Amino acid sequence: MKRRTLLSGAATLTASITGALATMRGAPATAQPLSPTPGGNTAPDSGARTMSVEGATVLVTGSNRGIGLGFVKVLLGRGAKRVYATARNPDNLPDVIALDPQRVVGLELDVNNEEQRLAAAEAATDVTWLINNAGTPGTFTAEDRRIASASTLDDAKFVMETNCWSPAELARLFIPIILANGGGAITNILSVGAWFCLPEYTSYSMSKSAAAIMTAGLRAELDREPVLVSGVFTGGVQTRLSPPGYTGGVSAVDHGLEVVEAVAQGVTDVFAGGGSEAMRAQILQDPQAFERGVI
Numbered sequence: 001m002k003r004r005t006l007l008s009g010a011a012t013l014t015a016s017i018t019g020a021l022a023t024m025r026g027a028p029a030t031a032q033p034l035s036p037t038p039g040g041n042t043a044p045d046s047g048a049r050t051m052s053v054e055g056a057t058v059l060v061t062g063s064n065r066g067i068g069l070g071f072v073k074v075l076l077g078r079g080a081k082r083v084y085a086t087a088r089n090p091d092n093l094p095d096v097i098a099l100d101p102q103r104v105v106g107l108e109l110d111v112n113n114e115e116q117r118l119a120a121a122e123a124a125t126d127v128t129w130l131i132n133n134a135g136t137p138g139t140f141t142a143e144d145r146r147i148a149s150a151s152t153l154d155d156a157k158f159v160m161e162t163n164c165w166s167p168a169e170l171a172r173l174f175i176p177i178i179l180a181n182g183g184g185a186i187t188n189i190l191s192v193g194a195w196f197c198l199p200e201y202t203s204y205s206m207s208k209s210a211a212a213i214m215t216a217g218l219r220a221e222l223d224r225e226p227v228l229v230s231g232v233f234t235g236g237v238q239t240r241l242s243p244p245g246y247t248g249g250v251s252a253v254d255h256g257l258e259v260v261e262a263v264a265q266g267v268t269d270v271f272a273g274g275g276s277e278a279m280r281a282q283i284l285q286d287p288q289a290f291e292r293g294v295i
């Protein structure tokens with residue numbers, strides 16, 4: 001129970017923020033759409049870059065459960081040619097492969113393991129779409145997810161490695177592969193936690209915020225290439241580690257559907273999952289009031 005309570009990660013964070021916002025005086029009850037494109041903003045030059053699931057070969061990190069498994073199901077349902085379902089513990093893969101043994105290829109991949117990253121890139125040379133989904137909220141000990149009170153910053157650095165540096169390393173490995181296959185997409189699963197910080201999730205928010213800028217940097221660097229780089233500011237999604245009784249999030253499959261539909265339209269900043277778009281609107285409306293509400 002301690003593990004579930006403390007490690008409920010982004011879902012807890014989203015639930016906490018939603019609760020905090022509900023008590024904020026003057027907070028609007030509903031969000032206004034932020035852009036004409038449903039699900040997020042489209043970069044001005046990205047109209048020509050879209051990514052369809054149909055016929056795509058997709059590698060999903062952390063695909064054995066939660067949001068990653070939701071992606072695998074959606075990709076199979078929408079006609080992906082092949083899905084590389086990766087997990088750090090291969091014992092968790094048979095059930096995922098059994099979804100469609102003809103199209104699902106299981107690969108062992110701890111995203112922080114350089115040897116395994118290289119092996120994945122050597123095995124999956126037909127990839128056209130990388131979905132960097134694997135992520136961690138950090139240690140079970142709330143004090144050590146903070147900066148000021150942590151006994152050391154070791155866990156914060158591990159969270160940064162898992163949620164930002166390792167997705168960046170995977171992007172570096174798969175960009176040449178995607179280009180060699182004629183172009184495609186990189187989709188980084190971020191979090192609404194990239195926009196603000198609950199004090200007991202400082203290291204998580206740091207990592208997701210850094211990953212958001214890393215995503216924007218990749219997009220800028222690949223501006224002349226046929227690769228759609230998107231970041232997903234995921235809100236509440238019901239996953240195994242959602243807090244008991246939390247009902248605010250969408251299912252992992254619905255989150256996956258939101259993301260593939262946005263990417264099919266060339267959306268670069270995707271607001272998917274419970275509360276994401278509403279939260280964004282509230283932050284834009286009054287950033288300081290939002291931060292006070294969070295604290």
Ligand SMILES: NC(=O)c1ccc[n+]([C@@H]2O[C@H](COP(=O)([O-])OP(=O)(O)OC[C@H]3O[C@@H](n4cnc5c(N)ncnc54)[C@H](OP(=O)(O)O)[C@@H]3O)[C@@H](O)[C@H]2O)c1
Nearest residue numbers: 010011062066067088110111133134135191234236237239
């Ligand atoms: N659920 C939400 O409300 C929510 C909200 C915002 C953002 N997100 C983001 O969505 C992504 C997926 O989260 P989730 O909700 O599906 O959580 P989850 O159920 O805890 O799943 C996390 C996945 O990441 C994998 N993983 C963790 N560290 C890894 C590593 N070093 N190498 C490979 N795989 C690793 C886990 O593998 P194991 O099974 O081996 O642990 C698991 O498959 C994360 O990036 C998270 O930050 C989730």
